[in-house]
Amino acid sequence: MTGERRVAITGLGTITPLGIGIEPLWEGLMAGRCGLKPIEAFDASGLASRLGGEIPGLKAADYVPKSYRKSVKVMARDIEIAVAAAHAAVRDAGLNTRCLVERGEATGPVNVDPTRFGANIGAGLICADLPELAGALHTAAENGRFSLARWGHEGMNNLTPLWLLKFLPNMLGCHVTIVHDAQAPSNTITCGEASSHLAVGEAYRTIARGAADVCICGGAESKINPMGVLRQQLLNRLATGWDDTPDRACRPFSARRRGIVVSEGGGLLILEEMGHARARRARIYGEVIGFGASANTSSWTQPDPDGAGLAAAIRAALHDAGVSADAIDLVGTFGGGLVGHDASELKALQNALGSRFDGLPAIATKGSLGNAGAGAGALDLAVSVMALAHNTLPPSRNTDDPDPECRLAFATKDPADARIRCLLSVGYALSGGQNAALIIRKYEE
Amino acid sequence: MGRRTVITGMGWVTPLGCDIEDVWARLLRCESGIEPTTLFDARTFPTTFSAEVKNFRLEDFLGADAARHADAARNSRFALAATQLAWAYAGLDQDPPPRRERVGVYLGGGEGPIDFDNFVRAAVDGWNDDENRLDCVRWAAAAAEHLNCTCEIEQDPNMAAAHIAVQFQAAGPNFNTLTACAASTQALGEAYSIIRRGDADVMISGGAHSMIHPLGTTGFNRLTALSTRNDEYKTSSRPFDRTRDGFVLGEGSGILILEELEHARARGARPLAEITGYGSTADAFRITDIHETGRGGIAAMRAAIESAGLTIHDIGYISTHGTGTEENDKIESLAIRTLFGERAPQVPASSVKSMFGHLIAAAGAVELITCVLAIRDGILPPTANYREPDPNCDLDYVPNAARKAELRHVLSNSFGFGGQNDSLVLSVFEG
Secondary structure, three states: OOHHHHHEEEHHHHHHHEEEEEHHHHHHHHOOOOEEEEEEOOOOOOOOOOOEEEOOOHHHHHHHHHHHHHHHHHHHHHHHHHHHHHHHHHHHHHOOOOOOOOOOOOOOOOOOHHEEEEEEEOOOOOOHHHHHHHHHHHEEEEEEEEEEHHHHHHHHHHOOHHHHHOOOOOHHHHHHHHOOOOOOOOEEEOOOOOOOOOOOOOOOOOOOHOOEEEEEEEEEEHHHOHHHHHHHHHHEEOOOOOOOOOHHHOOOEEEEOEEEEEEEEEEEEEEEOOOHHHHOOOOOOOOEEEEEEEEEEOOOOOOOOOHHHHHHHHHHHHHHHHOHHOOOOEEEEEOOOHHOOOOOHHHHHHHHHHHOOOOOOOOOEEEEEEEHHHHHOOOOHHHHHHHHHHEEEOOOOOOOOOOOOOEEEHHHHOOEEEEEEEEEEEEEEOOOOOOEEEEEEEEOO | OOOOEEEEEEEEEOOOOHHHHHHHHHHHOOOOOEEEEOOOOOOOOOOEEEEEOOOOHHHHHHHHHHHHHOOOOOHHHHHHHHHHHHHHHHHHHHHOOHHHHHEEEEEEOOOOOHHHHHHHHHHHHHOOOOOOEEEEHHHHHHHHHOOHHHHHHHHOOOOOHHHHHHHHHOOOEEEOOOOOOHHHHHHHHHHHHHHHOOOEEEEEEEEEEEEEHHHHHHHHHHOEOOOOOOOHHHHOOOOOOOOOOOOOOEEEEEEEEEEHHHHHHHHHOOEEEEEEEEEEEEOOOOOOOOOOOOHHHHHHHHHHHHHOOOOOHHOEEEEOOOOOHHHHOOOOOOOOHHHHHHHHOEEEEOOOHHHEEEOOHHHHHHHHHHHHHHHHHHHEEOOOOOOEOOEOOOOOOOOOOOOOOOEEEEEEEEEEOOOOOEEEEOOOOOO
């Protein structure tokens, strides 16, 4: 829209089963690595699938100032991931925040005004720590049955006083804004797998309208906990029957796709007003030029058979960017590996992109990364932005036996050269029907 | 001047009822929606009372369509009912319908209540007493048997917005924010921004939440955030009073129809008020405490007033966050005093949480509706149960009796756990 401020992407911070930071993620995907394995965090052998994508060796205490280390005790895993991702993002962007200065990692004094620094972070329904909660609940059992009277009277005292604060979705944003001293608008989007794209879109709007100069945005979630896996099992969404071949289990747009693999991960991007970025000579990965959002109106649980909702979001983003479908050189797909949802996504892309759909270079990350819920979209977006910056298409695992309706051009085994000027990245909620699309262009003065 | 955002409809489901005029009259009479908790047996809990929505049936609002939403969680059902009321209030149920892709949803919606009995059963069944640990394999079997797919999916915080999109064929931008107690004010501020920019012409916005379930009450009781005046529950919610001892958990929904002015005019809809300013900030201080100077709240109020092109001298009333906790009320009063300076004692600032209880994510939306009504009728809703002044709270809280006042611009505050601060400016509509 004319009169609005331009918005650059200047930092990428990702925490995934392939490692801490954007480099191990990018290099891992380029090398065709898969982060999905049998779950080690708890005994998952009683669940329909034992597979998951776990982040190895993550400790939030490694990413906060010394004075804040005690606070990690009240961080659910989702929050820890967000805190780690924020650290990676500000470092990647060369932003000297309070955290980096206090940790002695800054390249100079604080170089972002806290009152102009905001946050838009997507979060899931954070599952209570089941062993912890069950440990308290069982103290209120009488003869093997739970007694609510006993719980109210004494059982609940076995929970730490701050228990509730571990699981409020806005605590991702709260801890991140405290650690990095970000006092401008702070929003928490809770729309399932669409959360990251919606949060990045909101950050884009917030900066464009002048309510902040810099925003940390994206999302994080962990589905690697007993309730997280069980919920997907009850929804019949897990890819079962692949326990012995986890690297083949999640198959985006494949003719043999059977479902998702749960995982954990988070991606936070630094969005920055163009003049602000230029003034501090920041590296600019790309420019956000379009955002669109929509809702499915056919069902709140089932995918739209004709993909009308997602197509509308893509069209809105193209219109917002002032570009036609022909300008798109890359699509970062959601590609969860679900039969109905993937088919709906293909329909949406085809409807919105028309003839550009056939042979369009594309990326699907979930064969390697699984489904990190509210964090998934930011990981997809960060990978697409790296592809834009490197003019390279990383291989998309398990896309080598495509559904006949899938006429996108994935790199299946090896990376492929691709001239990319403008990319489309899409995200949508598996339940709830929220859709979002973003358009990112190579930076040009 | 860009696109203007007016309010053309409103609906609520509250502990005092669901009819706009009737509930408003009860608020002006200082009536309380607080009763002993009935949704579960809370008799042994530190807090045994709450502000429940009573006798609620979705069929009374949606008629036969209620059956489509039979699986919806309590919060989503509240949201559907409030949206139906607001939609009809705005006349959007009349032909021709608005263009569906220009109608969006931005809710500050909470998660659905946990499937408590079944969840607990699985947890207890899965506990290995001999080893004093959870046996995940045993738990998985019990959980797969007792928990069900629908109850789980309907707990997701985006489901209320999803049900609304289908029921009202709102195909435009669809968001849910969950910034604790600030959520619906933030949602309304963002919905206002979406209309201003032109990304939609109509936004269904507000919030819905119900945390009156054993784990919700447990969580707040453990934080010692709730009043425990079990013997005086009717008067337990005492914002700004010296004897306040915490908030009272409420539930419900408030939904407003935000509409671009020309769109409203073209279909002959009557603007009830205009949203003219929005400010949002983070304390970036602590997850448990508000910054002692109130800097985040001050910045949010200032940003809202400045973005409306106004000064503090234009604000005639403040709908406070006013929870009735020691800390919130003290620091919110300080923030108002700091921002408004010498004028602070002359700006009436009340809290309807004294009667509604605290609707958590939905609080800001029902409070904004009271602001619309205050402007319309030229009357300020009171702070009930205000008896003993607190030297730390020295503003005009409109104690115990509604009061006439001619209003042009009012400010509505919501502050959430973790330092989320959101303020809106609502103005009398002048064409």
